Amino acid sequence: MAVVDEWEAAGPAGSRRQSGRVPPHNLEAEASLLGAMLLSRDAVAAALENVEAHHFYRPIHQMVFEAMWDLYRRSEPVDAVATHEELRRRGQLETIGGPAFLGQLAGAVPATANAAPYARIVRETFILRELIRAGREIAEMAFEPADDVPTIVDRAENVVYEVSKGRSDVEFSTMSDLMTHTFQVIEHRYDHKAPVTGLSSGFPDLDNITMGFNPGNLVMVAARPSMGKCTRWDTPLIDPRTGAVTTIESAYRCGRSRRRIDVASLDLCELKVVPSQAIAFVDDGVKPVFTLRTRLGREVTTTATHPFLTPVGWRPLSDLTVGLRIAVPRVLPFFGSEALSRAEVVMVALLIGDGCLTGPTPSFTTKSAVLAAELSHVAETLGCSCREYLG
Numbered sequence: 400m401a402v403v404d405e406w407e408a409a410g411p412a413g414s415r416r417q418s419g420r421v422p423p424h425n426l427e428a429e430a431s432l433l434g435a436m437l438l439s440r441d442a443v444a445a446a447l448e449n450v451e452a453h454h455f456y457r458p459i460h461q462m463v464f465e466a467m468w469d470l471y472r473r474s475e476p477v478d479a480v481a482t483h484e485e486l487r488r489r490g491q492l493e494t495i496g497g498p499a500f501l502g503q504l505a506g507a508v509p510a511t512a513n514a515a516p517y518a519r520i521v522r523e524t525f526i527l528r529e530l531i532r533a534g535r536e537i538a539e540m541a542f543e544p545a546d547d548v549p550t551i552v553d554r555a556e557n558v559v560y561e562v563s564k565g566r567s568d569v570e571f572s573t574m575s576d577l578m579t580h581t582f583q584v585i586e587h588r589y590d591h592k593a594p595v596t597g598l599s600s601g602f603p604d605l606d607n608i609t610m611g612f613n614p615g616n617l618v619m620v621a622a623r624p625s626m627g628k629c630t631r632w633d634t635p636l637i638d639p640r641t642g643a644v645t646t647i648e649s650a651y652r653c654g655r656s657r658r659r660i661d662v663a664s665l666d667l668c669e670l671k672v673v674p675s676q677a678i679a680f681v682d683d684g685v686k687p688v689f690t691l692r693t694r695l696g697r698e699v700t701t702t703a704t705h706p707f708l709t710p711v712g713w714r715p716l717s718d719l720t721v722g723l724r725i726a727v728p729r730v731l732p733f734f735g736s737e738a739l740s741r742a743e744v745v746m747v748a749l750l751i752g753d754g755c756l757t758g759p760t761p762s763f764t765t766k767s768a769v770l771a772a773e774l775s776h777v778a779e780t781l782g783c784s785c786r787e788y789l790g
Contacts, residue, residue, distance in 0.1 A: 449521075466482050596611055
């Protein structure tokens with residue numbers, strides 16, 4: 400059985416001209432792209448973003464590409480074995496040269512990571528062939544009887560436009576169609592008089608700015624690090640200015656009412672816990688939460704996307720594994736200006752000695768020096784240490 404090696408789609412003027420010049424193509428790039436696709440699923444995704452089957456110069460390359468595309472579309476493995484079976488099922492295996500041809504493709508690829516550049520070469524050579532075809536078609540038009548030259552010019556422009564449309568995903572519309580649609584949208588918004596005319600994002604402030612997500616909008620959702628965390632409503636927070644302890648829910652309500660809220664945050668340069676002002680308060684809706692517990696018994700309840708600092712950088716809770724180290728503050732060095740009574744200081748020291756006081760308490764609102772002196776005296780009497788508690 401003969402195997403076709405090269406071909407060219409015949410246009411109005413026929414395939415090859417008398418000059419015998421071979422249309423632009425790069426068989427090495429085509430083979431390397433197919434070989435990369437056989438070895439890497441990422442290469443398949445990169446190829447499908449830029450290349451279609453008819454972009455290949457060799458028919459057998461088209462057959463292999465179409466087989467791999469069908470496998471990928473069905474979420475099946477795209478490797479030499481699966482492609483071999485798909486081509487056999489299509490009755491094309493012998494046409495391409497048998498299993499040996501697939502082995503040649505997989506063995507000749509320089510690097511699977513270069514799939515995107517290979518795909519660009521395949522697409523660009525296809526565009527050059529299309530330009531040649533368009534040029535021949537336009538030349539034939541020019542030889543036709545010139546009864547209506549403007550019509551021929553319009554037809555020639557359409558031919559070139561079809562080539563450029565294959566290179567870009569931009570679509571064009573007539574002004575009349577655009578104006579009709581625009582006035583329909585304006586009339587609809589005027590009749591309904593709703594603040595949100597499109598799909599609501601669920602965030603009132605964003606909806607007030609965008610009027611919702613409408614057809615044709617390019618919406619990019621992004622944020623810098625430290626732009627927000629997701630923790631449970633009753634998670635305790637300490638005010639670094641006063642030492643007072645509150646909750647996420649209380650801080651959210653105060654922040655929404657334009658009141659200043661200060662929180663403790665991590666300074667990435669100094670790797671210390673420092674005061675920071677919260678500037679955005681977003682109700683992220685109802686989400687499942689999970690409790691993380693360390694070997695020392697510390698716990699925090701957050702969503703699966705809440706980030707934690709690890710030796711390999713910030714990682715969401717969903718990526719953490721048992722045994723992985725995470726950063727936690729050793730102490731929270733924030734105190735207020737109030738003063739506790741002697742009896743209250745003794746009670747705090749007793750709780751520390753019994754191991755019942757392991758986190759922030761109202762005692763943080765007390766003057767640091769006063770509390771330290773009193774606790775040290777009581778702790779010496781009880782035979783325990785308050786060093787960790789006071790930092």
